[in-house]
Amino acid sequence: MPATTDIVRLIVNGDRHEVGVPTHFTLLETLRYVIGLTGSKQGCDKGDCGACTVIVDGEPTLSCLMPVWEAEGRQVTTVEGLATAAGPHALQDCFDLNGAAQCGFCTPGILCSAAVLLTRNPSPSREEIQEALSGNLCRCTGYSKIYDAVEAAGRRLLDAAEAP
Amino acid sequence: MSVKPPNSKSDLRLIGTNQRKIEGLAKSTGRAVYTDDLTFPGMLHGKILRSPHPHARVRAIDVSRAAALDGVHGIVTGQDMPTTYGIIPWTPDEYPLCVDRVRYIGDGVAAVAAVDEDTALRALKLIEVDYEELPAFLDPFDAASADGSTPYIHEPHKAGWNGNVTKMVHLEFGDVDGLLDGSDVVVEGEYFFEGTTHAPIEPHCAIGHWDGSSKLTVWSSTQVPHYLHRELSRVLKIEQAQVRVLQPLVGGAFGGKSEPFDLEFCVAKLAMMTGRPVKILYTREEVFYAHRGRHPFHMKYRTGATSDGKLTSVDAKILLDGGAYASFGLVTTYYSGQLLCAPYTMPAYRFDSKRVYTNKPACGPKRGHGSVQPRFAFEVQIDKLSEKVGLDPFEFRRRNFIGEHTRTVNELRITSNGFMECLEAVERASGWQEKFRKMPFGRGVGVAGSTYICGTNYPIYPNDMPQSGVQMQIDRSGRVAVFSGASEIGQGCDSVVAYIAAEELGVPLDWVRVMRGDTDFTPVDLGAYSSRVTFMLGNAAIDAAVKLRKMVQEAVGKSWEVRPNEVLLAGGWAMWAPDTSKQMPIREAFNLAEAEFGTLGSTGSYNTPKDVHGEYRGGTIGASPAYSFTAHVAEVEVDVEAGIVDVKKIWVAHDCGRALNPILVEGQMEGSAYMGFGEALMEQHVFKDADHGRAGLLDAPSLLDYRIPTSLDTPELESLIVESIDPEGPYGAKEAGEGPLHPSIPAIANAIYDAIGIRMDRLPFSPPNVWRGIKAARSRGSLVKPSRPGAP
Ligand code: FES
Ligand code: FES
Numbered sequence: 001m002p003a004t005t006d007i008v009r010l011i012v013n014g015d016r017h018e019v020g021v022p023t024h025f026t027l028l029e030t031l032r033y034v035i036g037l038t039g040s041k042q043g044c045d046k047g048d049c050g051a052c053t054v055i056v057d058g059e060p061t062l063s064c065l066m067p068v069w070e071a072e073g074r075q076v077t078t079v080e081g082l083a084t085a086a087g088p089h090a091l092q093d094c095f096d097l098n099g100a101a102q103c104g105f106c107t108p109g110i111l112c113s114a115a116v117l118l119t120r121n122p123s124p125s126r127e128e129i130q131e132a133l134s135g136n137l138c139r140c141t142g143y144s145k146i147y148d149a150v151e152a153a154g155r156r157l158l159d160a161a162e163a164p
Numbered sequence: 165m166s167v168k169p170p171n172s173k174s175d176l177r178l179i180g181t182n183q184r185k186i187e188g189l190a191k192s193t194g195r196a197v198y199t200d201d202l203t204f205p206g207m208l209h210g211k212i213l214r215s216p217h218p219h220a221r222v223r224a225i226d227v228s229r230a231a232a233l234d235g236v237h238g239i240v241t242g243q244d245m246p247t248t249y250g251i252i253p254w255t256p257d258e259y260p261l262c263v264d265r266v267r268y269i270g271d272g273v274a275a276v277a278a279v280d281e282d283t284a285l286r287a288l289k290l291i292e293v294d295y296e297e298l299p300a301f302l303d304p305f306d307a308a309s310a311d312g313s314t315p316y317i318h319e320p321h322k323a324g325w326n327g328n329v330t331k332m333v334h335l336e337f338g339d340v341d342g343l344l345d346g347s348d349v350v351v352e353g354e355y356f357f358e359g360t361t362h363a364p365i366e367p368h369c370a371i372g373h374w375d376g377s378s379k380l381t382v383w384s385s386t387q388v389p390h391y392l393h394r395e396l397s398r399v400l401k402i403e404q405a406q407v408r409v410l411q412p413l414v415g416g417a418f419g420g421k422s423e424p425f426d427l428e429f430c431v432a433k434l435a436m437m438t439g440r441p442v443k444i445l446y447t448r449e450e451v452f453y454a455h456r457g458r459h460p461f462h463m464k465y466r467t468g469a470t471s472d473g474k475l476t477s478v479d480a481k482i483l484l485d486g487g488a489y490a491s492f493g494l495v496t497t498y499y500s501g502q503l504l505c506a507p508y509t510m511p512a513y514r515f516d517s518k519r520v521y522t523n524k525p526a527c528g529p530k531r532g533h534g535s536v537q538p539r540f541a542f543e544v545q546i547d548k549l550s551e552k553v554g555l556d557p558f559e560f561r562r563r564n565f566i567g568e569h570t571r572t573v574n575e576l577r578i579t580s581n582g583f584m585e586c587l588e589a590v591e592r593a594s595g596w597q598e599k600f601r602k603m604p605f606g607r608g609v610g611v612a613g614s615t616y617i618c619g620t621n622y623p624i625y626p627n628d629m630p631q632s633g634v635q636m637q638i639d640r641s642g643r644v645a646v647f648s649g650a651s652e653i654g655q656g657c658d659s660v661v662a663y664i665a666a667e668e669l670g671v672p673l674d675w676v677r678v679m680r681g682d683t684d685f686t687p688v689d690l691g692a693y694s695s696r697v698t699f700m701l702g703n704a705a706i707d708a709a710v711k712l713r714k715m716v717q718e719a720v721g722k723s724w725e726v727r728p729n730e731v732l733l734a735g736g737w738a739m740w741a742p743d744t745s746k747q748m749p750i751r752e753a754f755n756l757a758e759a760e761f762g763t764l765g766s767t768g769s770y771n772t773p774k775d776v777h778g779e780y781r782g783g784t785i786g787a788s789p790a791y792s793f794t795a796h797v798a799e800v801e802v803d804v805e806a807g808i809v810d811v812k813k814i815w816v817a818h819d820c821g822r823a824l825n826p827i828l829v830e831g832q833m834e835g836s837a838y839m840g841f842g843e844a845l846m847e848q849h850v851f852k853d854a855d856h857g858r859a860g861l862l863d864a865p866s867l868l869d870y871r872i873p874t875s876l877d878t879p880e881l882e883s884l885i886v887e888s889i890d891p892e893g894p895y896g897a898k899e900a901g902e903g904p905l906h907p908s909i910p911a912i913a914n915a916i917y918d919a920i921g922i923r924m925d926r927l928p929f930s931p932p933n934v935w936r937g938i939k940a941a942r943s944r945g946s947l948v949k950p951s952r953p954g955a956p
Contacts, residue, residue: 042200049448099827141835146875
């Protein structure tokens, strides 16, 4: 017997979506397998790794733990929504520049956590970065280059804000 | 950004500078495609039914109720693929799905393809398997001493042998016993290395597609597409030419995806049965069952030295707990001894290694395959010896340095060797002289060194073909296309071939396209394992690029009426070296070459030296075209009330030959040190025993319970690149992906000793284990800062 499906209305990266999903789907499953935004990754599907982190109403959120219904009517931003027509987000460019993404599988989730951090505090200390990323496991980098990238992006955002 | 490492003396332009990775922005914007990101019209979802018993006979499987479920399109069991496979051609002992015996909790017995995962899961519950439970071997010592009164895990190779033994290796070089007897000091130690797993953040995933008549396509998160290609053909009984393996980007592997797994055979077979694409994505729990992680090693070492600190003789006895299948175990058993003979010289060496099967998920290669465990034991032995002879552990290591362009006692050929520079770098950066034995009780520093291979001279299956190949095309647009079969698992090999193409052909980096990950149009590369890729693929890429460069130089030289070797290609231009104001855009240069030679393409390949190895059975294993070297210093603070070890910082110096892109090399060094740190302090692959649940059940198959370090756990890491410029490496490069892991663990163990005077000879250095050590030391009255070397 196939699962019951229903219609859910989502706002993802500013776009409105109205999609039919099985009622037990999470936000992550809906993003990846229904809407086709595969940037958000699934590393564990149970809230342990942070690869699925997206931003919901300004908060970093584990999309594998959020029933899709809970996202209805809220602003969802995924890694795909961080870039604009003008180019990649400072974080995205700095991750590339600083070698902060090796396999890249943790990267979308880390970028979402870091983006929220920098919105609140563009010049975080190392400890504050560590704290903000403590729910995002990275198995490749040892985190050092990720910290470098977040700091560089914060500086760039500050410079841009201060530019006349 | 273009920064050369401060010690670089090269005239290379792009090689040796920090560069972006070619897929870096795709990864940071969410565009990068991994296997599970793919879907196909009509695609079915597969699930695998797994054994609840550690050891049992499969008497019968009834799939009729599952097959009748609406939405189920296909079911396979072991009987549908009754051919054994194995990554090592001499030890094929696995079926894609178990045929008549299950050997660990989690072994696959049947697979279902259905319209969605929910339906497939429901179908699994309807499959009835009739098991006859057998006594299980969970302890390697029990497995080793089995007498056949209960069934062995595998059939013995010969009647009367113990079927639980995968491999035994006994090798002896020099007069081990005589030199030990004559040693001024001998240290004996017993060590235990707990098993650990890779835990890449991407779970394994595969998709099968059958075109309905003759062609099978499999997408997989594998790190060895070539071996997968071969095994699919063998097991499914279709020609290799009918099989195509595609490898999307891989979300981490570390050795955990370096052989075929049940899911790849199942998606292929199910696609052939149903005529529809089939995807299987492992759950995180299944990733833990698939395992192939680091073997638990029980090790005994006797190490001798003269009173002035020269190693005399080393004697090792090792039991490897292999889990249910052979995997790479034959090689692991050799590596457990073969890779210990540098960076120190030792006149005599013997090792006696035995790998046994147990009814647990199979162990295999994890970053630093087979040599991380003995390195832990040996570097702690050296620390103990240094203390006995009254030498600073740095000095002890220096006195035993093996040198460069030499042979080890087991006849491995060492070429370039920057180990002394590594020692010097970490000694200086860590402030060792001010810290060792001088910090207050509870704080300490430790040092360790190591070596690792840059690939192996002999491929996994014997053949004389190249180990790595690259194809390159340039065309009149200025674009360079590189066809590479190498496995991008995050280490940057796709970028490395692009850097090489840009360096040799003088085009901007973003004019290079790397076509990758498809056995249909890329030359063979054997895979991302044993730290072989940069060395071998890099040499193949240089070979291909230089052939094209020569054609362009010749065409331009002819047009300018100058000698071809005076034509420089760099930065998007062709220039005349004696007077670089004479120049033309590189695109025009390519046009001249195309007019002169026709359509422009070349192939390049690399094969290893086949005449450099020891003349004894096993002498080819561990033979590598070059060796990397590493030294670490770790600084720790130990809370003696709680048994908590806080690693403050790890300094890593690594001789990578030449850093083709320093930022990528540092990334490998930091990632390695991080991973070793996790194994030292946090990670534990624990199984339940009968007193605590179901015996043989993996205790913690999740990323919450299997504790890999978070950002808050990970110490500060400082990487110090050392370049020894290897004569055979591409531009002098060696490896950086695995070597830098090795010293993490012993450096931390030695630092704990410096801090509080207790020896941690068993992993992990978790609070309960450390606290037990503290308690024992307290009762002995030896919980004190050790005295300085040479102090009375
Ligand atoms: S996939 Fe959501 S936390 Fe791991
Ligand atoms: S880059 Fe691979 S997990 Fe973080």
